[in-house]
Amino acid sequence: MSLFRLDASILPGTSASAEIADIVEARWSAAHPGEPIVRRHLGTDPLPVDAWTQATIAGFTPESDRTPAHQEALALATALADELQAADAVVLAVPLYNYGISQHFKAWVDLVIAGAGPTTPILKDTQTMLATVRGGGYGPGTPREGWDHSTPYLRRVLVDMWQADLTVIERELTLAATTPAMEPLREQAAQLHSQALDAAHDAGRALATK
Numbered sequence: 001m002s003l004f005r006l007d008a009s010i011l012p013g014t015s016a017s018a019e020i021a022d023i024v025e026a027r028w029s030a031a032h033p034g035e036p037i038v039r040r041h042l043g044t045d046p047l048p049v050d051a052w053t054q055a056t057i058a059g060f061t062p063e064s065d066r067t068p069a070h071q072e073a074l075a076l077a078t079a080l081a082d083e084l085q086a087a088d089a090v091v092l093a094v095p096l097y098n099y100g101i102s103q104h105f106k107a108w109v110d111l112v113i114a115g116a117g118p119t120t121p122i123l124k125d126t127q128t129m130l131a132t133v134r135g136g137g138y139g140p141g142t143p144r145e146g147w148d149h150s151t152p153y154l155r156r157v158l159v160d161m162w163q164a165d166l167t168v169i170e171r172e173l174t175l176a177a178t179t180p181a182m183e184p185l186r187e188q189a190a191q192l193h194s195q196a197l198d199a200a201h202d203a204g205r206a207l208a209t210k
Contacts, residue, residue: 001089002038002086004040004084005021005040006042007021007042008102010043010102020171023197023201023204024131024200042108046104047107048076052107052110055070059074059114077112084112084116095133096150099147109157124162126165128165129169130168131171132170132171135174138172151168171192
């Protein structure tokens with residue numbers, strides 16, 4: 001058994017998504033002592049910005065004509081795809097940034113697709129837990145309802161393309177505790193925080209038993 005964990009926060013020391021993922025990972029580790037955990041942190045160790053471009057161009061270039069940059073990018077894409085596909089369980093911690101996914105997480109997705117192929121269900125039936133957090137509120141009736149362009153994309157890729165067995169834990173209002181203008185929302189934010197941590201324990205137990 002093996003677990004693959006990916007983090008995408010640019011603030012790892014205070015990451016709300018990592019807090020959720022830590023609980024899930026701890027539950028999995030307790031049930032599988034000594035089993036390997038492969039970690040990748042895109043926030044602190046981003047992928048080369050031109051890798052996807054080089055890998056994509058390489059796919060349309062005869063092997064004999066590929067440059068060293070093409071070959072290196074293809075090798076990276078293949079390694080990322082293999083790393084993900086080899087996992088028995090997957091934990092992804094992906095915050096919302098600027099109403100969408102961050103460029104460093106998108107680069108990882110694009111490279112995995114380049115390495116595995118666009119129609120390969122690389123996570124078919126793999127238990128996958130996604131922790132996604134949002135600084136503000138995006139629910140029904142809020143001023144920014146519909147502004148979350150990250151979570152629908154993540155579901156599309158993970159479920160529809162990669163066919164993961166997906167559990168999503170969401171937490172909103174993560175900035176309420178430190179943003180004066182959000183002070184009236186702090187009690188609600190605390191409740192959402194507590195609910196997310198409870199969900200993480202439940203998801204971790206479920207992931208550990210699969």
